[in-house]
Amino acid sequence: MRYNAQVEYHESMNPNEASTVNPQERNDHLAATLRTLRNERGWSLDRAARETGVSKAMLGQIERGESSPTVATLWKIATGFATSLSTFLEPVPPAAEGGHLFRSADALRTQPGNGGMLVAPLFPYEARFGFEVFELTLPPGYERLSEAHEPGVTESVLVVRGTMEVLVEESWIALGEGEAVRFPADRPHGYRNPSAEPAVFHNLIHYARTPDPTRSI
Protein backbone atom coordinates (compact mmCIF):
# COMPACT_ATOMS: atom_id res chain seq x y z
CA MET A 1 0.00 0.00 0.00
CA ARG A 2 2.67 2.40 1.03
CA TYR A 3 4.80 1.66 -2.03
CA ASN A 4 1.83 2.16 -4.36
CA ALA A 5 0.93 5.42 -2.72
CA GLN A 6 4.46 6.69 -3.27
CA VAL A 7 4.59 5.68 -6.95
CA GLU A 8 1.16 7.14 -7.68
CA TYR A 9 2.15 10.32 -5.99
CA HIS A 10 5.35 10.73 -7.96
CA GLU A 11 3.63 10.04 -11.27
CA SER A 12 0.87 12.50 -10.54
CA MET A 13 3.31 15.22 -9.50
CA ASN A 14 5.77 14.79 -12.39
CA PRO A 15 8.00 17.31 -10.61
CA ASN A 16 10.79 17.58 -13.15
CA GLU A 17 8.42 17.92 -16.09
CA ALA A 18 5.93 20.25 -14.43
CA SER A 19 8.63 22.79 -13.60
CA THR A 20 8.99 25.75 -15.93
CA VAL A 21 12.77 25.67 -15.36
CA ASN A 22 14.29 22.95 -17.55
CA PRO A 23 16.93 20.58 -16.13
CA GLN A 24 19.78 21.71 -18.42
CA GLU A 25 19.12 25.38 -17.58
CA ARG A 26 19.21 24.44 -13.90
CA ASN A 27 22.52 22.61 -14.35
CA ASP A 28 23.98 25.53 -16.34
CA HIS A 29 22.96 28.01 -13.64
CA LEU A 30 24.45 25.77 -10.96
CA ALA A 31 27.69 25.36 -12.95
CA ALA A 32 28.09 29.11 -13.51
CA THR A 33 27.29 29.91 -9.86
CA LEU A 34 29.82 27.44 -8.50
CA ARG A 35 32.55 28.70 -10.86
CA THR A 36 31.79 32.32 -9.89
CA LEU A 37 31.90 31.56 -6.16
CA ARG A 38 35.14 29.63 -6.49
CA ASN A 39 36.77 32.42 -8.55
CA GLU A 40 35.63 35.10 -6.09
CA ARG A 41 37.23 33.24 -3.23
CA GLY A 42 40.26 32.24 -5.27
CA TRP A 43 39.79 28.61 -4.28
CA SER A 44 41.24 25.67 -6.22
CA LEU A 45 39.02 22.62 -6.71
CA ASP A 46 41.07 20.95 -3.94
CA ARG A 47 40.36 23.80 -1.54
CA ALA A 48 36.64 23.82 -2.48
CA ALA A 49 36.49 20.06 -1.85
CA ARG A 50 38.05 20.56 1.59
CA GLU A 51 35.69 23.42 2.50
CA THR A 52 32.50 21.69 1.32
CA GLY A 53 33.17 17.99 1.97
CA VAL A 54 32.11 17.30 -1.64
CA SER A 55 34.67 15.43 -3.76
CA LYS A 56 36.81 17.27 -6.28
CA ALA A 57 35.49 14.96 -9.02
CA MET A 58 31.87 15.82 -8.17
CA LEU A 59 32.61 19.55 -8.01
CA GLY A 60 34.31 19.33 -11.42
CA GLN A 61 31.28 17.56 -12.88
CA ILE A 62 28.95 20.19 -11.46
CA GLU A 63 31.08 23.01 -12.88
CA ARG A 64 30.90 21.38 -16.31
CA GLY A 65 27.09 21.17 -16.05
CA GLU A 66 27.28 17.39 -16.08
CA SER A 67 25.73 16.63 -12.70
CA SER A 68 22.33 17.19 -11.05
CA PRO A 69 23.24 16.96 -7.35
CA THR A 70 20.81 16.14 -4.58
CA VAL A 71 19.71 18.72 -2.01
CA ALA A 72 22.09 17.07 0.49
CA THR A 73 25.07 17.79 -1.79
CA LEU A 74 23.85 21.31 -2.59
CA TRP A 75 23.58 22.05 1.13
CA LYS A 76 27.18 20.92 1.69
CA ILE A 77 28.35 23.25 -1.06
CA ALA A 78 26.22 26.15 0.21
CA THR A 79 27.55 25.71 3.75
CA GLY A 80 31.18 25.40 2.59
CA PHE A 81 30.88 28.64 0.61
CA ALA A 82 28.84 30.35 3.37
CA THR A 83 26.01 31.05 0.97
CA SER A 84 22.32 30.14 0.67
CA LEU A 85 20.81 26.99 -0.83
CA SER A 86 18.58 28.83 -3.31
CA THR A 87 21.59 30.61 -4.81
CA PHE A 88 22.30 27.34 -6.62
CA LEU A 89 18.76 26.61 -7.78
CA GLU A 90 17.92 29.60 -9.97
CA PRO A 91 18.88 33.22 -10.58
CA VAL A 92 17.24 35.74 -8.23
CA PRO A 93 13.88 36.52 -9.89
CA PRO A 94 13.39 40.16 -10.87
CA ALA A 95 10.64 41.95 -8.93
CA ALA A 96 7.63 42.69 -11.09
CA GLU A 97 6.40 46.23 -11.66
CA GLY A 98 4.91 47.60 -8.50
CA GLY A 99 7.60 45.84 -6.48
CA HIS A 100 5.75 42.61 -5.84
CA LEU A 101 7.01 39.14 -6.61
CA PHE A 102 4.44 36.50 -7.59
CA ARG A 103 5.53 32.86 -7.36
CA SER A 104 3.78 29.55 -7.93
CA ALA A 105 5.04 26.41 -6.21
CA ASP A 106 3.38 24.30 -8.95
CA ALA A 107 5.56 25.98 -11.57
CA LEU A 108 8.76 25.78 -9.50
CA ARG A 109 8.62 22.32 -7.91
CA THR A 110 11.51 20.00 -8.88
CA GLN A 111 13.27 16.96 -7.47
CA PRO A 112 17.00 17.84 -7.41
CA GLY A 113 19.18 14.84 -8.25
CA ASN A 114 16.12 12.56 -8.00
CA GLY A 115 16.75 12.65 -4.26
CA GLY A 116 13.10 12.04 -3.31
CA MET A 117 12.32 15.41 -1.75
CA LEU A 118 10.49 17.93 -3.95
CA VAL A 119 11.77 21.49 -3.74
CA ALA A 120 10.15 24.76 -4.82
CA PRO A 121 12.21 27.88 -4.05
CA LEU A 122 9.27 30.23 -3.43
CA PHE A 123 11.40 33.16 -2.34
CA PRO A 124 15.08 32.66 -3.21
CA TYR A 125 17.66 34.21 -0.92
CA GLU A 126 18.33 37.92 -1.31
CA ALA A 127 20.99 39.58 0.85
CA ARG A 128 18.75 42.58 1.63
CA PHE A 129 16.24 40.26 3.33
CA GLY A 130 18.57 37.60 4.73
CA PHE A 131 16.16 34.70 4.25
CA GLU A 132 14.78 32.25 1.72
CA VAL A 133 11.48 30.34 1.69
CA PHE A 134 11.00 26.88 0.20
CA GLU A 135 7.99 24.68 -0.26
CA LEU A 136 9.31 21.17 0.43
CA THR A 137 7.46 17.86 -0.09
CA LEU A 138 8.51 14.70 1.72
CA PRO A 139 7.26 11.49 0.10
CA PRO A 140 5.84 8.77 2.41
CA GLY A 141 8.59 7.08 4.41
CA TYR A 142 11.19 9.71 3.53
CA GLU A 143 13.85 10.69 6.06
CA ARG A 144 16.68 13.18 5.68
CA LEU A 145 19.29 13.98 8.29
CA SER A 146 21.00 17.30 7.71
CA GLU A 147 24.44 18.43 8.77
CA ALA A 148 24.74 21.72 10.61
CA HIS A 149 24.36 24.75 8.34
CA GLU A 150 26.62 27.75 8.79
CA PRO A 151 26.64 29.51 12.20
CA GLY A 152 23.51 31.52 13.03
CA VAL A 153 21.17 29.83 10.54
CA THR A 154 17.60 29.41 11.84
CA GLU A 155 14.88 27.33 10.20
CA SER A 156 11.13 27.78 10.62
CA VAL A 157 9.14 24.74 9.48
CA LEU A 158 5.39 25.28 8.85
CA VAL A 159 3.33 22.25 7.86
CA VAL A 160 0.87 22.94 5.04
CA ARG A 161 -0.42 19.41 4.31
CA GLY A 162 -0.05 16.02 5.97
CA THR A 163 2.04 15.21 9.03
CA MET A 164 5.79 15.04 9.58
CA GLU A 165 8.52 15.10 12.20
CA VAL A 166 11.48 17.39 12.69
CA LEU A 167 14.66 16.33 14.52
CA VAL A 168 15.76 19.03 16.95
CA GLU A 169 18.36 18.46 19.68
CA GLU A 170 18.18 14.69 19.17
CA SER A 171 14.36 14.41 19.58
CA TRP A 172 11.79 14.02 16.83
CA ILE A 173 8.99 16.60 17.14
CA ALA A 174 5.67 15.58 15.51
CA LEU A 175 3.88 18.28 13.50
CA GLY A 176 0.41 18.27 11.94
CA GLU A 177 -1.22 20.66 9.48
CA GLY A 178 -1.04 24.24 10.67
CA GLU A 179 1.69 23.46 13.22
CA ALA A 180 5.14 24.98 13.07
CA VAL A 181 8.51 24.84 14.77
CA ARG A 182 11.53 27.14 14.67
CA PHE A 183 14.95 25.79 15.57
CA PRO A 184 18.65 26.60 15.34
CA ALA A 185 19.89 24.87 12.17
CA ASP A 186 23.60 25.41 12.82
CA ARG A 187 23.67 21.99 14.43
CA PRO A 188 22.57 18.57 13.15
CA HIS A 189 18.83 18.30 12.46
CA GLY A 190 16.46 16.28 10.29
CA TYR A 191 13.07 15.84 8.64
CA ARG A 192 11.01 12.69 8.16
CA ASN A 193 7.58 11.60 7.05
CA PRO A 194 6.54 8.33 8.72
CA SER A 195 3.00 8.58 7.31
CA ALA A 196 1.58 7.01 4.12
CA GLU A 197 0.72 10.39 2.57
CA PRO A 198 3.04 13.12 1.26
CA ALA A 199 3.90 15.89 3.73
CA VAL A 200 4.16 19.44 2.40
CA PHE A 201 5.76 22.21 4.41
CA HIS A 202 7.19 25.68 4.06
CA ASN A 203 10.72 26.17 5.31
CA LEU A 204 11.87 29.72 6.03
CA ILE A 205 15.65 29.70 6.37
CA HIS A 206 17.15 32.79 7.95
CA TYR A 207 20.86 33.57 7.67
CA ALA A 208 22.38 35.65 10.45
CA ARG A 209 25.48 36.83 8.62
CA THR A 210 25.91 40.37 7.42
CA PRO A 211 26.09 40.35 3.63
CA ASP A 212 29.64 40.84 2.35
CA PRO A 213 29.47 43.65 -0.28
CA THR A 214 32.68 42.41 -1.96
CA ARG A 215 30.90 39.24 -3.03
CA SER A 216 28.44 39.13 -5.88
CA ILE A 217 26.64 36.08 -4.48
Ligand code: MN
Ligand atom coordinates in the same frame (compact mmCIF):
# COMPACT_ATOMS: atom_id res chain seq x y z
MN1 MN B 1 18.34 22.22 7.11
